[in-house]
Amino acid sequence: MADGLIVAAPASGTGKTTLTLGLLVALRARGLRVGALKAGPDYIDPAFHQAATGRPSVNLDSWAMGPDLLDGLAARAADGADLLVCEALMGLFDGVAAAGATGDGSTADLAARTGWPVLLVVNAKGQSQSAAALVKGFASYRDDVRIGGVVLNNVGSPRHTALAGNAIEALGIPLLGALPRSPGVALPERHLGLVQAGETDDLAERLAGLGRFVAAHVDVDRVAALATPSRAGRGSDAPAMPPLGQRIAIARDAAFTFVYPHLIAGWWASGAELAFFSPLADEPPPADCDAVYLPGGYPELHAARLSAAARFRAGLVAAAQSKPIYGECGGYMAMGETLEDADGTVHPMAGLLGVRTSFAKRKLHLGYRRATLLADGPLGPAGTLLMGHEFHYASTLSRGDDAPLVSARAADGGDLGDLGGRRGLAMGSFFHLIARAPTTDAGR
Secondary structure, three states: OOEEEEEEOOOOOOOHHHHHHHHHHHHHHOOOOEEEEEEOOOOHHHHHHHHHHOOOOEEEOOOOOOHHHHHHHHHHHHOOOOEEEEEOOOOOOOOOOOOOOOOOOOHHHHHHHHOOOEEEEEEOOOOOOHHHHHHHHHHHHOOOOOEEEEEEEEEOOHHHHHHHHHHHHOOOOOEEEEEEOOHHHOOOEEOOEEOOHHHOOOHHHHHHHHHHHHHHHEOHHHHHHHOEOOOOOOOOOOOOOOOOOOEEEEEOEOOEOEOOHHHHHHHHHOOOEEEEEOHHHOOOOOOOOOEEEEOEOOHHHOHHHHHHOHHHHHHHHHHOOOOOEEEEOHHHHHHOOEEEOOOOOEEEOOOOOOOEEEOOOOOOEEEEEEEEEOOOEOOEOOOOEEEEEEEEOOEEEEOOOOEOOEEEEEOOOOEEEEEOEEEOOEEEEOOEEEEEOOHHHOOO
8 A cells, every 4th residue: 555645734825736736746757656635625636636647636534524435535545556645625734613524624634544744835935933933833733643844835045945944954844845936836726726627728738847846846755755654444445425326427528527536436336337428518418327417617607608508408307307317516506597607697507496596696605514315315315414515606596496405504513404406306406415424423
């Protein structure tokens, strides 16, 4: 099994993704088979990881995943790899108010469970020796989390590096690199984070540049030497969610891209057949499928094309007469009556559900969801507890007359009421499913 390490930081926006992608490329250039992981509920970073490594990346989520699933995903990611690099989310210790299946969702929980050392990225802009005080606090905050080394970011000069680096090394923690201020290495962004890997111009060249940048300023060999075996078990191969059907039609294009790799891999490993189709190309779900999945993405950026995709919309309506159709977030919006884009133009959608949504009236919805199914269906029998996450700016103008799909609570236990909708065989909601709750979490 491959050894692993975690790239983390004190806060978001510190340089985790820049360092992670550059490391992946630089390590692969040394002939290593490198696997990547992403802590927490993120769709965008794993696609960049896959582009950098040539291997699928996978999410590890200590709040939403039970121990068997979490350990199993990490173990399978290590198969056939020489080294695993896990990119953290937010700050190293940032999680939610209440623990879920195996922790509070923080990257620190993964570090404690696996024993993988943390490579801490510290933004040195505006400070020098004070960076050592920050590192000392992070190194002592939890006894079960080990800071194996530090990379400084945004250093202004060799003297700046020496002042901050010598103070850090005096703590007994090695300085393994210092990245100079270089705005040119940044990747393009949009409202939910980075522009997706598949839409980033000259991605191969950008990744190669990141690899050269990191290799020039980080001791990549010493970083690789930090990695250690996971002390967690091999877990289970059981899927996070049972397949929606035997042959599942899955929407996949620039409007529908937010799919957790572990869900698709779990369905495939369970024997389900997966057939992908493009609504933006006006393709209907394949006629021989027995279930349809519309994942999240950016339908608000493509609302006019989706509304004009007559074959797609008619095919979806026809499929709903005999096959379950499940949509989440962007997929849920596409299943509704209308979608108002950022310019205020209202576009008719498929009309399988009564929900009307708007991207013109933007409001951030963000957080974990613990949701209980209100009726039997392909997601499970009534009463099944599902773990998921919500992150979008679209607003619900009207839910229509559909029956709700779930009753939900936030991670802190706050009652969110009934969410989503179901009408006949069509169902959807704004939250993204991560896993069924393990039996030990079902009573929470």
